[in-house]
Amino acid sequence: GAVVSQHPSRVICKSGTSVKIECRSLDFQATTMFWYRQFPKKSLMLMATSNEGSKATYEQGVEKDKFLINHASLTLSTLTVTSAHPEDSSFYICSARASMDRAIEAFFGQGTRLTVV
Amino acid sequence: GNSVTQMEGPVTLSEEAFLTINCTYTATGYPSLFWYVQYPGEGLQLLLKATKADDKGSNKGFEATYRKETTSFHLEKGSVQVSDSAVYFCALSAQNQAGTALIFGKGTTLSVSS
Numbered sequence: 001g002a003v004v005s006q007h008p009s010r011v012i013c014k015s016g017t018s019v020k021i022e023c024r025s026l027d028f029q030a031t032t033m034f035w036y037r038q039f040p041k042k043s044l045m046l047m048a049t050s051n052e053g054s055k056a057t058y059e060q061g062v063e064k065d066k067f068l069i070n071h072a073s074l075t076l077s078t079l080t081v082t083s084a085h086p087e088d089s090s091f092y093i094c095s096a097r098a099s100m101d102r103a104i105e106a107f108f109g110q111g112t113r114l115t116v117v
Numbered sequence: 118g119n120s121v122t123q124m125e126g127p128v129t130l131s132e133e134a135f136l137t138i139n140c141t142y143t144a145t146g147y148p149s150l151f152w153y154v155q156y157p158g159e160g161l162q163l164l165l166k167a168t169k170a171d172d173k174g175s176n177k178g179f180e181a182t183y184r185k186e187t188t189s190f191h192l193e194k195g196s197v198q199v200s201d202s203a204v205y206f207c208a209l210s211a212q213n214q215a216g217t218a219l220i221f222g223k224g225t226t227l228s229v230s231s
Contacts, residue, residue, distance in 0.1 A: 004160075034218060043206065043223040044161075093160070095219065105151065106210075106219055108161040 002028045004096045006109025013084055013116055021079045021112045023094030029074035030096035034106065035067070038091040050077050084116040119144045119211040123222035126204075130197055130229050138192040138225045140181075140207035148209040150174075150183050150190040151219070155204045164192075164205070197229045 003026040013019050023033060032051050036044040048064075050056040050071035058064045066088075068080040077096075081088055091113050097106040123140040130136060142148065152164040152174070165174030170185035179194045190207060207222040 006160075032217075036221075044221045046218055046220065049218050095161075105163045105166060107163075108153075110160040 002026075002096075002098070002107045004030075004094065004107045004109045006094050006112055008112060009110060010113045011115070013114070015085055015116055016083055018080055018082045019084055019114060021081075021092055021094070021114075023077045023079070023096065023109050025075045025096045025098075025107070028096075028098045028107075030077070031074065031099060032097045033071055033077040034095040034097075035069060035077075035079050036093045036095065038093055038111070044093060047079075081114065084114070086116045089114055089116045119148070119209060119220045121207050121209055121220055121222035123205075123207045123225055125223070126226040128225060128227045130227070132199055132229055132231050133196045134229075136192070136194040136197045136201075136227065138205055138207075138227070140190045140192065140222060142188050142190065142207075142209050144188075144209055144211045146211060148211040150181070151208045151210065152179070152181055152190070152192050153206040153208060153221075155206065155224075157203070161206065197227070199229050199231050202227055202229045 005024045007022045035047045038044045047062045048056040048058045050069050052074050056069035071077040093111040094109045095106040120143045149168045151166045153161045154164045155161050165176040167174040167183035173182045181190050181192045204224045204226050206224045208219045
């Protein structure tokens with residue numbers, strides 16, 4: 001299958017600082033990218049959907065000013081956690097899809113473990 | 118709205134046992150349905166999918182049939198192996214404000230012992 005690379009895999013940051021997570025589709029053009037947050041023993045919560053060249057669409061309850069998403073090219077999307085706090089510590093996963101067709105599978109990055117101290 | 122409900126785990130089985138993980142969904146329109154698997158320390162991988170009613174997805178001995186009448190997509194395998202130990206996620210792909218998105222169930226942890 002197609003490869004989605006997510007970087008970094010782990011990051012520890014101080015409270016109040018910002019952290020950027022990158023998601024790249026390595027061998028296909030991702031028209032749509034998704035960002036998820038995975039809580040311990042819980043499912044993946046969709047945070048936002050990002051179509052290349054347009055503003056991300058955030059799910060209800062997700063602060064767009066805190067979780068900045070940029071999808072400037074067909075192979076790269078970034079999630080920036082601004083002014084991070086300990087409650088933002090979580091596992092963040094990106095996903096990319098080559099088409100908006102709902103039948104087309106999405107490919108996932110390896111995830112980023114964010115710890116805010 | 119769109120949602121997925123799957124059985125809570127963990128599911129603990131002996132090798133060669135039969136596996137069923139239940140999944141039901143609520144969706145507007147006609148979603149596609151997926152099972153993803155997450156092996157320890159790895160990212161999510163697509164296991165199988167079905168895009169319309171009565172379709173059966175299958176891969177690596179796993180099967181699931183898209184049942185519109187019961188809004189279900191239960192995952193089955195006739196004989197599990199230790200290497201099947203992982204977390205399994207049922208998901209649907211449906212319209213949201215931005216187009217389409219994958220909505221996941223909470224995941225079911227499967228542990229297979231020899």
